[in-house]
Every structure is written in C-alpha cells, then in structure tokens.
Amino acid sequence: xxxxxRRRMGVEERRQxxxxxxxxxxxxxxxDEVSIDEIAAAAGISRPLVYHYFxxxxxxxxxxxxxxxDDLAGRFVEPQEGPLGARLLRVMTRFFDFVxxxxxxxxxxxxxxxxxxxxxxxxxxxxxxxxxxxxxxxxLGIESPPVRLTLVVRSWVALAESxxxxxxxxxxIPRAELELQLVHDFGxxxxxSAAYDDEMARVIVDMLAKEPGQGPFADLLERLLAFAPxxxxxxxxxxxxxxxxxxxxxxxxxxxx
Numbered sequence: 001x002x003x004x005x006r007r008r009m010g011v012e013e014r015r016q017x018x019x020x021x022x023x024x025x026x027x028x029x030x031x032d033e034v035s036i037d038e039i040a041a042a043a044g045i046s047r048p049l050v051y052h053y054f055x056x057x058x059x060x061x062x063x064x065x066x067x068x069x070d071d072l073a074g075r076f077v078e079p080q081e082g083p084l085g086a087r088l089l090r091v092m093t094r095f096f097d098f099v100x101x102x103x104x105x106x107x108x109x110x111x112x113x114x115x116x117x118x119x120x121x122x123x124x125x126x127x128x129x130x131x132x133x134x135x136x137x138x139x140l141g142i143e144s145p146p147v148r149l150t151l152v153v154r155s156w157v158a159l160a161e162s163x164x165x166x167x168x169x170x171x172x173i174p175r176a177e178l179e180l181q182l183v184h185d186f187g188x189x190x191x192x193s194a195a196y197d198d199e200m201a202r203v204i205v206d207m208l209a210k211e212p213g214q215g216p217f218a219d220l221l222e223r224l225l226a227f228a229p230x231x232x233x234x235x236x237x238x239x240x241x242x243x244x245x246x247x248x249x250x251x252x253x254x255x256x257x
Contacts, residue, residue, distance in 0.1 A: 015053050015063070018043055022064040026105035031061055062120050065109055069124040072098050072109070073131035080139055084207055085183055085216035087139055092160070092179040099164045100175065107168060110161055132157045140207075146199035152189045159185055184220040 009017065021042045025034045036057050040047045054060040075094040078087050099106050110125060136153050137145060145153075160182050167178055190207065194200040211217045 011053070014045075018050060018053060018060060019063050019067055022060055023068060023102070023105060026064060026068075026108065027102045028104065030104045031064075031108050036060075062124075064105075065121060065124055068102060068105055068109055069128050072106075073128045076132045076135040078135070078139070080141075083211050083215050084139055085187070085211055085218075088136075088183045088186060089179060089216055091135075092182050095160065096164065096167075096175055096179055099168065103168050107165060110165060129154075129157055129161070132160075140203070142203065146197060146203070148193045148197045148200045149190075149203060152186075152193050152200075156182075156186050156189055180216060180219070183216045184223075187217045187220050 018039065022031075022034070022039050025038060025042060036050055037047055039060070040050045043050070050060070054063065072095075075098055076091055078091050080087070109121075109128075133153055136157070137149075140149070140153075142149065163178060163182060167173060167175070187204075187207075190200065190204045194204045208217060
C-alpha cells in the first residue's frame with residue numbers, strides 16, 4: 001500500500017527540476033507569457049518555494065537559458081569522420097531538432113527575450129555562436145585560416161540562426177529542405193569568397209576533392225549547372241568527385257576590338 005508521501009528533493013535536485021519545468025513551458029510559449037505560478041504548479045510546489053530556490057523569474061529564466069544554450073552549442077559537435085558536406089547536414093538536422101522542439105525558447109534565447117540587454121544573456125548567446133564557429137573551423141582542419149574563411153564561417157553561423165528564426169514564423173518551407181539549403185549556402189559562400197582569394201580557392205578545391213559524387217556539395221553543383229546550357233557544361237554526380245567538366249569548345253573565342 002502506498003502512503004502518498006512524496007520524496008523530499010535536495011536543493012540542487014529541486015533547482016534542476018524547476019529549470020527543466022521552465023524549459024518545457026518556454027518551449028510552447030514565450031518566457032514573457034509564463035508566470036512563476038505556472039512554473040510552481042507544473043513542478044508541484046508552492047510559489048514561495050520557487051522563490052526559495054530562485055530569487056526571481058529573471059534568475060530562473062537565465063538558468064533555463066544556460067541549459068538551453070549548452071544544449072544548443074552541443075548540437076554543433078560532430079565526429080570529424082567522412083565528407084564535410086554530410087557532417088554539416090547532420091549538424092543542421094540536430095540544430096533544427098532543437099529549434100523545432102524549443103521554438104519560443106529558441107527565439108527568446110537568440111533575440112534576448114525578457115532578459116534583453118542582460119549581459120548574462122548576451123554572453124550566453126555569444127558563447128553559442130562562438131562554439132558553433134569553433135566546431136565548424138575544426139572540421140575544416142586549417143590551423144591558420146584565411147581572413148575570408150573566418151568571415152565565411154561566422155556569416156554562415158549567423159545565417160543558420162536567422163534562417164531558423166524566420167522558419168519558426170509559420171514553418172512555410174519544409175524543414176529538410178532548409179537543412180540541405182544551409183549546407184549548400186556554406187558551399188556557396190566559400191565559392192564566392194574563393195573567386196576573390198587564392199587561399200580560399202585552395203580551401204574549396206581541397207574541400208570538393210574529398211566530397212562524394214552524391215554528397216550535398218555535388219547536389220549543389222548539379223542544381224547550379226542546371227541553369228547553364230546542357231551542351232556547354234556537364235557534371236558527373238553519380239560516381240566521381242563533386243567537380244564540373246567544361247568542354248573546351250564551349251568557351252567562346254575572345255573578340256577583337
């Protein structure tokens with residue numbers, strides 16, 4: 001026979017429970033709309049007891065953001081095995097898993113939420129962006145990255161963030177398409193930068209040389225080359241590396257005068 005007596009939680013255990021409850025509530029509604037009373041009710045304790053563990057909603061909110069930020073940063077951790085395109089696609093899938101489940105909370109984290117202007121919250125956001133940047137750079141395996149590569153990676157991290165925020169507003173584009181598109185965006189940013197810089201050109205040549213014929217970057221090349229005349233450009237995306245062959249006779253002779 002059960003007595004109905006609940007087990008008493010330790011201080012840290014109760015704090016972690018409240019953080020988890022707050023995160024779940026923030027996942028369905030903006031933190032601005034969630035009250036301490038709701039958090040207390042969901043945790044099965046009284047409102048005054050919540051204040052015993054956290055001095056106010058702001059401190060509980062920041063503790064919840066800390067857990068969410070650590071979780072989000074961890075989504076960019078990926079074993080450095082296999083082609084880069086496939087690795088980035090797995091990272092984007094985990095990233096959007098988080099965004100999908102923690103929609104309002106993700107928006108609050110990246111936009112500041114009720115803690116807008118808080119140095120603590122801003123520092124957490126910067127930590128997530130820095131962690132993502134460092135993970136992507138580690139996959140490229142370049143000890144002294146060109147300045148343009150730094151710009152590309154930081155721009156891509158910002159693009160992934162803004163794309164996710166816009167996607168949450170109606171989810172009008174299939175998620176899987178956006179995940180693949182962001183991997184394509186990375187390749188495109190590198191390619192454009194390579195057109196201006198020899199170091200970046202070497203980076204992208206090395207990157208594409210290691211890609212399979214059916215990887216995300218090969219898919220990008222196939223999509224782009226679909227805009228070119230079929231007689232002028234051919235690409236093998238089934239068996240060879242992600243590289244295009246341009247026929248010699250397709251290049252027009254230079255005009256005189």
